[in-house]
Amino acid sequence: MKKFSQWGWIIRGVMIELLRRQMLWILLLVMGIYALISMGLRQQGMESPGAASFMLNLGLYLAGILSQLLTACLALRQFPSEIENRTIYPLLAKPLDRMNLMLGKWMACSLGGLMVYILFFLLAWFCAPAVPNLSGGMLLQLLLFQPLLLAWVSAFALAVSLALPRGVSHVTVVGLLFCGEAFYQWGAAKWPLLYGVPRFGGVDLATRFTDGIPAMSLGDTLWMWIYVILWILLCLTWARGLFVRRML
Amino acid sequence: MKKTDLIKIILLWCLVALLSAKVQPRTYTGGTSQRLQSKAEVKQSALGIMLGEFRTNLSDMFYMQTENFMHYGVAFLPHNHEEHSHTSDMLTDTGMAHIEGEDETHDHDHGHDHERDHDDDHDGDPHHDHEHEVITVIPTAEKDYRSWLGNLHRQIKPWQAPGESHQLARDVEVVPLFRMMTLADPHYVRGYQVGAFWIQQLDVSAAADFIEEGLQNNPHSFELYLMRGLLNVKKARSMGEQGLIDNGNAAQQALLECARGDFQQAAEYMMQVRPALEVLEDEAQTLWSDDQETDAMAVVYLWVTLEKRIGNEARALELAEKYCRVMPDHKQLHVLLQEMGP
Incomplete structure (x- = not known):
């Protein structure tokens, strides 16, 4: 019970930080511009299903990528800022052990990203023109998978922030967020090491959903969940290894 | 980091790498976005048009960047409008020389729009003089109303007097810009055309591949067929x-x-898109640019010349007569027709 209360405080702190940073508002502005254009087109009467599907896809893509970007930036800032500002000492003196602090930060970043995703998703969903023949099952899969994806982004960013200097870690995480899948598609056949690249874009189900494709089979879904869960475990183990024994 | 943690991380990484091939939610056939009709609808939608414009603008910016790059950052006004239009002049002059078996550093006696020929021998000495004075974006002291501010501007920006002989950067260094502009907009035909011109000076096969890519993306572009023909020659x-x-x-x-x-293919596609003579005579018309007309003239001239070179004199004569009627301003073709005339 005590542990949950400690995590609660960490989550609260991260949420306050999320609201105080400009990034959320900038991303909200981007999404707002999309929503305005989308509503304008809707008012004009977008009759062709191809164009309507394109708009919805754009909205869902933006909702996904912007929330992932926000989650990554939030997670990347956590430990380096705490260590640099020396605020980590009072945190650890609560007493709060390092493992719980790390888990708390991870959950907080994932939750922050998820809340933003829900907001952006609703904006995209209600502003975009109606698209016929979409699969309800696929929508469910998309929505259920999103928290897992954001948890992966958050864990990965936390681990990288502990392993690399601040600037390099930002470039690495944001680069992989946007280009990880492209790297994989481009070179995995030639260089098998690229099978181990984190494919954040590869598990994005928004395009599959807006393309009107039915839900994935149970087997495929399971493989995807296992893949992401293993990545989360890997990142958390990596972050723990770097943080728990780190000299502060 | 503890050894056990390291082993766990390696094991987990191996597992995710193995699983990675299994995770392919995007491998499906069909889908709304893949249908040709949907693509057309998206292209015609307001947002599609806006995004298309953005893509084209991006390519235009890269194109202008090549211009500045070639002149070490000195921006010349007429160049932005003319230089690469001269590329077709350069291409056609070179092409004609190829076909007629002349030396490439020839004297341009083909009369191919001579007033506009200036930077012809880019592939030769990088130092060259302009035949006529060009105008720089930053004006000369005499024409600059800004007094000392203008002097300062000329000092801090790359600048040189328009009449002075200037240097060209190494051609090879602009090639990546052409790659980027065609990636940004695969329908940017000019990027393929001019890019291939620079690439062919280094590697003709690579230039041919570049043009093939351009043709895949723009199968009805007569400019690219012209370029492919030149490369074959x-x-x-x-x-x-x-x-x-x-x-x-x-x-x-x-x-x-x-x-x-x-x-031949280029000429066919060209005739499909070239407006009627009365439209072309209207100076305000925007359907057909000077660059396109230059390329169109080059296409027919090269085709006729090649037919003649291969030995199809009658066919060459027939084509020359046909296109002289279509292009009454094509001086070289008229000269050629007179030479071949019965």
Whole structure:
């Protein structure tokens, strides 16, 4: 019970930080511009299903990528800022052990990203023109998978922030967020090491959903969940290894 | 980090790498976004048009960047409008030389729009003089109303007096910009055309691949067929001794045959898109640019010249007569027709 209360405080702190940073508002502005254009087109009467599907896809893509970007930036800032500002000492003196602090930060970043995703998703969903023949099952899969994806982004960013200097870690995480899948598609056949690249874009189900494709089979879904869960475990183990024994 | 943690991380990484191939939610056939009709609808939608404009603007910016790059950052006004339009002049002059078996550093006696020919020999000495004075974006002290501010501007920005001889950067260094502009907009035909011109100076096969890519993305572009024809002629010449065409060389003849097919195809597509004469005579018309007209003239001239070179004199004459009627301002073609005339 005590542990949950400690995590609660960490989550609260991260949420306050999320609201105080400009990034959320900038991303909200981007999404707002999309929503305005989308509503304008809707008012004009977008009759062709191809164009309507394109708009919805754009909205869902933006909702996904912007929330992932926000989650990554939030997670990347956590430990380096705490260590640099020396605020980590009072945190650890609560007493709060390092493992719980790390888990708390991870959950907080994932939750922050998820809340933003829900907001952006609703904006995209209600502003975009109606698209016929979409699969309800696929929508469910998309929505259920999103928290897992954001948890992966958050864990990965936390681990990288502990392993690399601040600037390099930002470039690495944001680069992989946007280009990880492209790297994989481009070179995995030639260089098998690229099978181990984190494919954040590869598990994005928004395009599959807006393309009107039915839900994935149970087997495929399971493989995807296992893949992401293993990545989360890997990142958390990596972050723990770097943080728990780190000299502060 | 503890050894056990490290082992766990390696094991987990191996597992995710193994699983990675299993995770392919995007491998499906069909889907709304893949349908041709949907693509057309998206292209016609307001947002599609806006995004398309953005893509084109991005390519235009890269194109302008090549211009500044070539002149070490000195921005010349007429160049932005003309230089790469001269590329077609350069191409056609070179192409004509290829076909007619002349030296490439020829005297341009083909009369191919001579007033506009200036930077013809970019592939030669990088130091060259402009035949006529060009205007820089930052004006000269005499024409600059900004007084000392203008002087400061000229000092802090790359600048040189328009009349002075100036240097060109190494051509090879602009090639990546052409790659980027065609990636940004695969329908940016000019990027493929001019890019291939620079690439062919280094590697003709690479230029041919670049043009093939352009043709895949723009299958009805007469400019790209023109370029492919020129490259085939260049390849044919590179096979002959001292770059000469030998009528007995089968490989050379086969390439010239390909080039002839390209010019013919280019002429057909050109005629489909070229507006009627009365439209072209209207100076305010925007349907057809000077660059396109230059390329169109080059296409027919090269086709006729090649037919003549291959030995199809009658066909060449027939084509020359036909296109002289279509292009009454095509001086070279008229000269050629007179030479061939009965």
